[in-house]
Amino acid sequence: EAAVTQSPRNKVAVTGGKVTLSCNQTNNHNNMYWYRQDTGHGLRLIHYSYGAGSTEKGDIPDGYKASRPSQENFSLILELATPSQTSVYFCASGDARGGAEQFFGPGTRLTVL
Amino acid sequence: GEQVEQLPSSLIVQEGASVLINCSYTDSASVYFPWYKQEPGKRLQFIIDIRSNMERKQTQRLTLLFDKKTKHLSLHITATQPGDSAIYFCSASTGNNRIFFGDGTQLVVKP
Numbered sequence: 017e018a019a020v021t022q023s024p025r026n027k028v029a030v031t032g033g034k035v036t037l038s039c040n041q042t043n044n045h046n047n048m049y050w051y052r053q054d055t056g057h058g059l060r061l062i063h064y065s066y067g068a069g070s071t072e073k074g075d076i077p078d079g080y081k082a083s084r085p086s087q088e089n090f091s092l093i094l095e096l097a098t099p100s101q102t103s104v105y106f107c108a109s110g111d112a113r114g115g116a117e118q119f120f121g122p123g124t125r126l127t128v129l
Numbered sequence: 130g131e132q133v134e135q136l137p138s139s140l141i142v143q144e145g146a147s148v149l150i151n152c153s154y155t156d157s158a159s160v161y162f163p164w165y166k167q168e169p170g171k172r173l174q175f176i177i178d179i180r181s182n183m184e185r186k187q188t189q190r191l192t193l194l195f196d197k198k199t200k201h202l203s204l205h206i207t208a209t210q211p212g213d214s215a216i217y218f219c220s221a222s223t224g225n226n227r228i229f230f231g232d233g234t235q236l237v238v239k240p
Contacts, residue, residue, distance in 0.1 A: 020172075047226050058218065058232040059173075066226070075130070106173065110226065117163045118228060120172040 019043045022107050022121040029128050035094040037124050039107030047110040048090040049118065050074070050082060052103040059106065065090055097128045131156040135219050135231035143239050146209055150234045152202040152219030159221040162195065162202055163228065167216045176217075177204070209238045 020041045029035045041048065046067045051059040061074030063082035071082040079101060081093040094101055104125050108118040132155045140148055154162075163178040179186045179195045179202070186193045192205040206213060216233040 056232060059230040061227070064227070108173075110228075116161075117175040117178060120165075120174070122172045 020107060020109055020119050020121040022105075022124050024124060025122065026125045027127070029094075029097045029126065031098060031128060033097050033128075035097050035101075035126065035128075037092040037094075037105055037107075037126070039090045039092075039121055040088050041090075041107075041109040041119070041121075042088065043109050043119055044087065045109035045111055045119070046087070047118075048084065049108040049110070050080075050090070050092045051106045051108065052076070053106060053123075054103050062092065062105075097126075099128045102126060102128045131159060131221055131223070131229040133219055133221050133229050133231040135217075135234050137234060138232065139235040139237075141237045141239065142209055144210060146238075147205065147207045148209060148236060150204045150206075150217055150219070150236075152204070152231055154200050154202075154221040154229075156221065156223060157200065158223045159229075160224050161222040162193075163220050163222070164193065164204055165218045165220065167218065167233070168214070173218065206236075209236075211238050211240050214238045 023038050049064040050062045060076050062080050065084040083091045104123050106123050107121040110118040134153050136151045160181040165173040166176045167173045177191050179193050190207045194203045218233045219231040220228045222228045
C-alpha cells in the first residue's frame with residue numbers, strides 16, 4: 017500500500033482562511049518535504065524537515081508554515097490563504113543519507129477563491 | 130542555487146518510436162541525478178537514477194547518459210508505448226538531502 021499519504025486530496029478555501037494540509041509516511045524516513053506544482057514551474061520546494069521537531073525553509077516559504085510533530089507526520093499550514101496559493105501540493109519523504117530518491121504522496125489540489 | 134533545465138518541454142511521438150530528453154544542471158557539486166515520471170493526475174514515481182561517478186545506466190527500455198564535464202544528462206526511451214505518456218522530470222542533488230527539479234518534459238505517445 018502507499019507509503020506516503022496526503023489529506024485532504026482536494027480542498028476549496030476562501031481568501032483569508034486557514035488551510036492545513038497533512039502528510040503521513042510509513043517509510044520511517046527522517047526527511048520530509050512539501051512542494052507545489054504549477055504549470056510551467058515544475059516542483060518548487062516550500063518547506064522541509066530533517067526529523068520530528070525540525071522545519072527548514074525551502075525556496076518559496078513565504079505565506080506558508082510547516083510542522084513536524086512526529087517522524088510520520090508533516091503538515092503545511094496556510095494561515096491566510098490567498099488565490100496565488102491555488103496549486104497542487106505534493107509531500108515527499110526521503111532517507112537521511114545523501115543522494116537518495118524521494119517518495120511522493122498523491123498530491124492535494126487546493127483552490128483558494 | 131542549483132538550476133536544472135530540460136528540453137524539450139513537450140514531445141509527441143508515434144507508438145514504437147524512440148525519444149530523447151535532455152537535461153542540464155549548473156552546480157558542479159551535484160552528485161546524484163534521479164528521474165521521475167508523473168502520469169496524468171498521479172504522484173511522481175522514481176524511474177531511474179545515476180551518480181556522478183557513472184557515465185551510463187540502463188534499465189529495461191530506459192538508458193540514462195551522464196556527462197560530468199558538460200553537466201549534461203540525457204534520457205533515452207526506446208519502443209515507446211501509450212503507457213509511457215507522462216511528464217518526465219530530471220533532478221539534481223548535491224547529496225545534502227535536497228533535490229532540485231527541472232520543469233519537466235511532457236511526452237505523448239500516440240497509438
